[in-house]
Amino acid sequence: MFTRSLIPDREPARSPGRESARSRTMRAARQALRVLAAELGTPAGPGTPLFGNVHSRWLRRLPYIVACAFTVILLPSTGTVLSNYGMSGGLAVWLVGGLATAQTVPLLLAVTRPLQAWWVIFAADILCAMALTGADRIAGRAWPWPPPVVIGYLVLMLALSLRERRRTLMAVWLTTGVVGLLFAPVAPDRSHSTGVLLFVLTGVLLLMGAILRERGAVQRKLLEQETISEAERARRTLLEERARIARELHDVVAHHMSVITVQADSAPYRISGIPKEAQEEFGAIAATARESLAEMRRLLGVLRSEEAERHHGPEKTPQPGIGQLPKLVEGTVRAGVPVELALPEELPALEPAVDLSAYRIVQEALANVVRHAPGARTRVSVTATADRSRLTVLVVNSAPPAPSAPLETGGTGHGLIGMRERVRLVDGSLDTGPLPDGGFRVAARLPLSALPLSAKDSATA
Known part of the structure; x- marks a missing residue:
């Protein structure tokens, strides 16, 4: 005979530390599984x-x-x-x-x-x-x-x-x-x-492949750094050369232009009895010198500007264009060259590069007439094609009215080279050469919209 206890059996108390360790282990295992799934997926x-x-x-x-x-x-x-x-x-x-x-x-x-x-x-x-x-x-x-x-x-x-x-x-x-x-x-x-064999061989191959991949990545980074260093050195060399040119222009050309301006402005006060026409001529000389000096200073600012080279941003001062051709022709006429200017009634909308190139071509052509054929009758015309796709800039001068020694006898040809470079940059064409009557002709055909650099590179490639 036995007696049944009415007192229920008590479960052994669990240690709080043991329960905490088990929960931490389960939490770490779940976290590891989540990370494993994330990496594998x-x-x-x-x-x-x-x-x-x-x-x-x-x-x-x-x-x-x-x-x-x-x-x-x-x-x-x-x-x-x-x-x-x-x-x-x-x-x-x-x-x-x-x-x-x-x-x-x-x-x-x-x-x-x-x-x-x-x-x-x-x-x-x-x-x-x-x-x-x-x-x-x-x-x-x-x-x-x-x-x-x-x-x-x-x-x-x-x-x-x-x-x-x-x-x-x-x-x-x-x-x-x-x-x-x-x-x-x-x-x-x-x-x-073969479980252990595959485990070992897998580890070896993964390690070898990872080493090869990281080695290739390091080599690519070194090559990129070398390329960047070479580009930086070339850029630094370019900036140094630009700074040297800017110093030479400032020390030589800008100095002489300043002297010309001062002398032309002060001539009526230093020399007595100058006729009114001569005073006006001195005033025109001073104004032209000041304008040239302003453009020289703008050019110096561009040459010294590292930001303009880095971002190819727009220049801070407005560039001359076809709209300034009447003023340019007026200055040439005062220099003793009869010039006739023909412009369209409505000037077409031009890209800044095309507008500047047209102005510089006319400027250089008129400067050549002043230097090599003083007094020659000259005609400047700017016309657009019927379909408004191209612009024709024509500068034609006749032979000088009387045989006379040119103002400059030792031309370097840099002016014509500069005109060809400007025309090529906007994907245009240039035709220059002497005429049978002893004159000279400069004809430039420019697109009304400049061809983007990337498109031009791909076309020439």
Whole structure:
């Protein structure tokens, strides 16, 4: 006879410290699984092919050639090996064909998207290992990863290591090892385990591929730095040369122009009895010198401006254009050259570069007439084509009215060279040459809209 206790049994009290440690462990495990899933589900970048940035065409095709070669070799060999394991007859034939295809064909996808290819191939490898667990002739054979599976997986690891981040590679490696360990307790009798072998070989290939990828990245960065350094040195040399030219212009040309201005302005006060016409001439000389000095200062500012070279920004002072041609012709007439100017009633809208080029061409042509054919009758005309696509600038002078020595006898030809360079920059054409009557002709054809630099480069290329 026994008595039943009416007092309920008490559960042993759990230690708060033990419960806290267990919760911390579970929390850390969940966090690790989230990180692992994030790394395995996030590719490193867009699906650009491996070696897609190299210049050699053969190197760009090499990943496709290797992937095709391994796919062609491993597809039939995987099916043959699985059949030798005892998976043959009936539905097993279809299973073998599906597994072999899923384990090899995604190698072609690995050229552009290796992480997505890994998901497909690794899932097929796991299904294959589970199917081989009950195979008839597995004794004495490799399991869970048959030899063709190991080879295809290592090829995939090489492609993966050349593309993905370190953390993704680590996640893939650990996942491979964990799955191999999970298969160990259910290994068939008398089979040779390849879980550790694949784990070790995968780690070696991932490490080698990551080293090669980082080495290539370092070399590319060094090459970029060298290119930047060379460009910086060339830019510094250009700025130094511009500063030197600006100093020479300031010290020589600007100084002389300032002297001319002062002398022309002070001539009526220093010399008595000067006729009114001569005073007006001195005033015109001073005004022209001041205008030239202002343009010289603007040019000096451009040459010394590092910001203008860096951003190609607009110059702060307005540039002369066709609208200033009457003033230019007036100054030339005061210099003793009869000039006739013909402009269209409505000036077409011009790009700043075209407008400036037209003005400078007329300016240089008139300066050549003053220097080499003083007193020659000159005609300047600016016309636009009927379709408003091109602008024609024509400067024609006759022979001097009387034989006289030119103001300058030793021309350098820099003026004509400068005109040709201006015309070429706006994608125009220039025709210059002497006339039968002893005169000279300058004809420039300019587009009403300047051709963008990129389009011009591609057209000339």
